[in-house]
Amino acid sequence: MSVESLFPRLEPLLPKVQKPIQYVGGELNSTVKDWDEATVRWALMYPDAYEVGLPNQGVQILYEILNELPDTMAERTYAVWPDLEALMRAEGVPQFTVDAHRPVRAFDLLGVSFSTELGYTNLLTALDLAGIPLHAVDRTDDDPIVLAGGHAAFNPEPIADFLDAAVLGDGEQIAIAISEVIREWKNEGEPGGRDGVLLRLAETGGVYVPKFYDVEYLPDGRIKRVVPNRPGVPSRVFKHTVMDLDEWPYPKKPLVPLAETVHERFSVEIFRGCTRGCRFCQAGMITRPVRERSITVIGDMVANGIKESGFNEVGLLSLSSADHSEIAEVAKGLADRYEGTNTSLSLPSTRVDAFNIDLANEFSRNGRRSGLTFAPEGGSERMRKVINKMVTEEDLIRTVTTAYTQGWRQVKLYFMCGLPTEEDIDVLGIADLAKKVIKAGREATGSRDIRCTVSIGGFVPKPHTPFQWAAQCDHETVDRRLRELRNSLRNDKQYGKAIGFRYHDGKPSIVEGLLSRGDRRVGAVIKAVWADGGRFDGWSEHFSYERWMKSAAEVGVDVDWFTIREREEHEVLPWDHLDAGLDREWLWQDWQDAVNDVEVEDCRWTPCYDCGVCPTMGTEIQIGPTGRKLLPLTVV
Numbered sequence: 178m179s180v181e182s183l184f185p186r187l188e189p190l191l192p193k194v195q196k197p198i199q200y201v202g203g204e205l206n207s208t209v210k211d212w213d214e215a216t217v218r219w220a221l222m223y224p225d226a227y228e229v230g231l232p233n234q235g236v237q238i239l240y241e242i243l244n245e246l247p248d249t250m251a252e253r254t255y256a257v258w259p260d261l262e263a264l265m266r267a268e269g270v271p272q273f274t275v276d277a278h279r280p281v282r283a284f285d286l287l288g289v290s291f292s293t294e295l296g297y298t299n300l301l302t303a304l305d306l307a308g309i310p311l312h313a314v315d316r317t318d319d320d321p322i323v324l325a326g327g328h329a330a331f332n333p334e335p336i337a338d339f340l341d342a343a344v345l346g347d348g349e350q351i352a353i354a355i356s357e358v359i360r361e362w363k364n365e366g367e368p369g370g371r372d373g374v375l376l377r378l379a380e381t382g383g384v385y386v387p388k389f390y391d392v393e394y395l396p397d398g399r400i401k402r403v404v405p406n407r408p409g410v411p412s413r414v415f416k417h418t419v420m421d422l423d424e425w426p427y428p429k430k431p432l433v434p435l436a437e438t439v440h441e442r443f444s445v446e447i448f449r450g451c452t453r454g455c456r457f458c459q460a461g462m463i464t465r466p467v468r469e470r471s472i473t474v475i476g477d478m479v480a481n482g483i484k485e486s487g488f489n490e491v492g493l494l495s496l497s498s499a500d501h502s503e504i505a506e507v508a509k510g511l512a513d514r515y516e517g518t519n520t521s522l523s524l525p526s527t528r529v530d531a532f533n534i535d536l537a538n539e540f541s542r543n544g545r546r547s548g549l550t551f552a553p554e555g556g557s558e559r560m561r562k563v564i565n566k567m568v569t570e571e572d573l574i575r576t577v578t579t580a581y582t583q584g585w586r587q588v589k590l591y592f593m594c595g596l597p598t599e600e601d602i603d604v605l606g607i608a609d610l611a612k613k614v615i616k617a618g619r620e621a622t623g624s625r626d627i628r629c630t631v632s633i634g635g636f637v638p639k640p641h642t643p644f645q646w647a648a649q650c651d652h653e654t655v656d657r658r659l660r661e662l663r664n665s666l667r668n669d670k671q672y673g674k675a676i677g678f679r680y681h682d683g684k685p686s687i688v689e690g691l692l693s694r695g696d697r698r699v700g701a702v703i704k705a706v707w708a709d710g711g712r713f714d715g716w717s718e719h720f721s722y723e724r725w726m727k728s729a730a731e732v733g734v735d736v737d738w739f740t741i742r743e744r745e746e747h748e749v750l751p752w753d754h755l756d757a758g759l760d761r762e763w764l765w766q767d768w769q770d771a772v773n774d775v776e777v778e779d780c781r782w783t784p785c786y787d788c789g790v791c792p793t794m795g796t797e798i799q800i801g802p803t804g805r806k807l808l809p810l811t812v813v
C-alpha cells in the first residue's frame with residue numbers, strides 16, 4: 178500500500194513559519210527509496226530542531242547503513258518548532274519525514290536517538306503529532322515500534338512507558354539485526370502481532386522491551402527488583418559494541434544541510450571509547466573499550482567525505498582525540514595533504530598538555546587560530562583527584578603558557594561545579610588558577626594581550642558511572658558558589674579584565690539529574706510537563722524550571738529524592754538490569770576511591786584494573802601504531 182506525500186498539505190503552512198527550509202528535505206546525499214519496494218521501513222528521529230539534529234553522526238550513519246540494505250528504507254524526522262506544531266495541529270498535518278514527507282505513523286519503526294535527556298518532551302510532541310498513542314500499551318498493530326538509542330537510552334526508565342524498545346551501545350550492527358527480525362516477522366505474516374515481534378526482539382537479549390519487565394518497589398520508594406514478566410525474556414539486556422571500526426567507515430555520503438546548522442563540517446570519528454576513567458563522564462564509561470580507526474581509513478574517509486559533500490572543514494571526532502595512538506601522524510599527514518587548499522581541519526582538544534598545542538599548531542596551518550580549549554574540570558588539586566582528572570596546577574599553567582608563547586591569544590578553560598565532595602574553596606580555586614594562568618602568560622610573553630575564558634558546566638551524576646550513587650548538589654549551593662567565583666574574578670583589578678566567565682544557573686542541571694537517574698515514575702512528570710506546553714528543554718529560552726517543579730509536585734514525584742539523595746551500595750538502581758559491561762563492584766570501588774581522593778590510571782597504558790568490560794563483553798582494547806602514513810601526499 179503506497180503512502181502519499183504530505184508535502185501538498187505542508188507546503189501552504191511553510192510561508193507562515195520561521196526557517197521553512199528546514200522542513201523541505203532534498204539535501205545533497207539524502208535518499209528517497211520506493212516505499213513499495215521496501216519491506217522494512219524506518220523513520221529515524223533526532224528529537225531536536227533540524228539545526229541540531231541534522232549534523233548528528235549517529236542518525237546519519239544509521240540512515241546510510243539502513244538505506245544500503247536492498248529491502249529496507251530509512252527517512253529522517255526532526256522536532257518541529259512550536260510555530261509549525263501549532264499550524265500542523267490546526268490543519269491536521271501529522272509528523273512527517275523530511276525526505277519524502279511521509280507520515281511517521283506509516284513506518285514500521287520510529288528510531289529515536291537521545292544524546293541528552295532534555296529531548297524527552299520533544300519525543301512526546303512527535304508521537305502526538307504523528308497520531309501514535311503516547312503510551313506503548315495503548316498502541317496497536319498499526320503503530321510503529323518506537324525504539325530509543327543513544328547515550329540517554331542507557332537509562333530509558335523515565336521514558337519507558339512511551340517506548341516499545343530501547344537499545345544500548347553502537348547502532349550499526351543492531352539496526353541491521355532488528356531490520357532482519359522485522360523482515361522475517363512480516364514475511365511470516367506478522368505472527369503474534371505487535372507483541373510477537375517485540376518478544377522476538379527481547380529474546381535476543383540485545384533489545385530492551387520495557388513492558389516485558391515489572392518494577393517492584395519497597396515501602397520507602399526504592400526499587401525492590403526489576404523482573405521479566407514473561408518466559409524467554411532475559412533478566413539483563415546487554416549493550417552492542419562494534420569491534421572493528423574500519424569495517425564501518427560511515428558516513429560515506431555526509432548529509433549537507435539546507436538550512437544553517439550547529440556544525441557545518443564533515444566529521445570523522447577517529448576512535449570510540451575512552452579509558453581515561455574520568456569519574457563524571459558517562460560517555461567514557463559506557464563506550465568502553467577503546468577501538469581505534471586506522472590511519473589509512475581515517476585518511477580515506479576524509480578524502481571521500483570532502484569529495485562527496487563539498488565541505489571545506491573536517492573535524493576529527495572522539496571523546497579525547499589527542500589520545501589516538503597515531504594522532505601525530507594523522508594530524509601531520511592531513512595538514513600536509515591539505516596545505517594550500519581551502520580545506521581546514523579541526524580537533525576538539527581538551528587534554529591539558531603541550532602535545533595538544535603541537536596538534537593545534539599543525540591544524541591551524543591552513544586556517545585561522547580560533548582558540549584552544551582545555552578541560553581541567555576541577556578547580557583544586559583535591560577535586561581533580563576526586564574526579565580522576567590527572568592534571569596538576571603546574572601542568573595547566575605550563576601548557577597554557579606554552580600556548581601563549583606560541584602565538585595563541587585566547588584560551589578557554591572548562592570546569593564543572595557541583596561535583597561530589599566539592600566545597601566552596603574548590604570552586605574559588607578556579608579563580609586562583611585562572612589568575613595564575615594570566616600572570617604566567619604575561620610574564621612569558623611580555624604582553625598584556627592574552628585572555629582566558631572560564632566556562633562552567635553544572636555536574637549531573639549519571640547512570641553507569643562511579644558517581645551514580647552520589648548526591649547531586651542542590652542548585653542554590655551551585656548558584657552561590659558561582660556567584661562567589663564571579664565576584665572573585667570581577668573584583669580582581671590586576672587580572673579580572675583578562676578573564677571571561679561563562680556559566681549557567683544550576684536549575685537545568687537538577688531537571689537533567691531527575692531525568693538521568695529517574696525511574697518509571699518520572700514518566701508522569703515528563704508527560705505533565707509536555708501537556709503543560711514543555712518543549713525543547715535543551716534550549717534556555719524554552720526551558721522552564723518552574724514548570725518541571727510544578728508538574729513533579731502535581732504527580733507526586735519528589736525531585737529531591739531523585740537528585741540530591743545519596744544512594745547506598747546495594748540499592749537497586751533503575752538501570753541495574755541494563756548492562757553497559759561495567760562491573761558494579763568495580764564502579765562502587767571507584768566511587769569509594771573518589772571519596773578518598775585516590776586516582777586510577779588509564780588502562781590503555783597500564784595493567785587492566787578490572788572494570789569488567791573486556792572480560793564481560795569478550796572485547797579488548799584496540800590501540801597501537803600501524804606504522805603506516807598518509808604519505809605519499811596527494812592533494813585531493
Ligand code: SF4
Binds near residue numbers: 789
Ligand atoms: S576491562 Fe580492564 S582493560 Fe578493559 S576497559 Fe576495563 S580496565 Fe580497561
